[in-house]
Amino acid sequence: MESNLIIFDQPVLYAEGLSKLLSQTKILDNIQVCSCYLNLQHFLESENIDLLMFSSNIMMLSEIYQSVDEIKQKNPNLKIIIIGNDYDVTSIRKLFNKGITAYLDKGSSFDEFIDCVQALLAGNVFLCTQAKEKMISFVSNGKxxxxxxxxxxxxxxxxxxxxxxxxxxxxxxxxxxxxxxxxxxxxxxxxxxxxxxxxxxxxxxxxxxxxxxxx
Incomplete structure (x- = not known):
């Protein structure tokens, strides 16, 4: 079965670079880059997409919440990876409540991104090390x-x-x-x-x- 990923991110140069790096790993069959939300909606409606990488570079957190809601309503089986901008524990929790399948932070490495993709393709969920460390800190501070x-x-x-x-x-x-x-x-x-x-x-x-x- 083919595995297809859309990278929804800006700048395009960065997104295309990530696409080429991922292509070299050969763990995905098709990778497309998108930087416009309208184009993203068209891709999701017209093609069979398994994974969507959604970057905080392209939208504010409040807009991501709304977009994930809209996307999951129309594509309930789509697995969404959010690349967050140093989000706090409460925000990460809310993203999972909205329906994302994986969370990585802007400090995550390429190797961790690969681990994330492989976990999702295997039917699992993924939370990056940095987010787990935030959770530990959150709890240790008595919250x-x-x-x-x-x-x-x-x-x-x-x-x-x-x-x-x-x-x-x-x-x-x-x-x-x-x-x-x-x-x-x-x-x-x-x-x-x-x-x-x-x-x-x-x-x-x-x-x-x-x-x-x-x-």
């Missing part, structure tokens, strides 16, 4: 986010797997890391989804952000 109450608390193993899911690891990767079978990982994953009352890995990341358990 809290609104806590989501769950019917049943997670076990120690389920919490461990939850963190690895937030790291973008696939069930196979988690199984290898924890020395357990893939079937065991899938069983834990299903229990996590049931306990948190969420439908997918995006919901798991939201829960982790809201409950300050990403480390």
């Amino acid at each position: 809290t986010l609104e806590v989501t109450q769950t019917k049943d608390s997670l076990t120690k193993r389920e919490t461990e797997i939850l963190v690895l899911i937030c790291d973008g690891l696939s069930s196979k990767d988690i199984a290898e890391k924890l020395f357990i079978s893939i079937n065991t990982v899938e069983t834990h994953r299903k229990k996590i989804l049931t306990k948190l009352n969420v439908k997918n890995s995006v919901g798991i990341v939201k829960y982790a952000l809201e409950n300050n358990i990403i480390e």
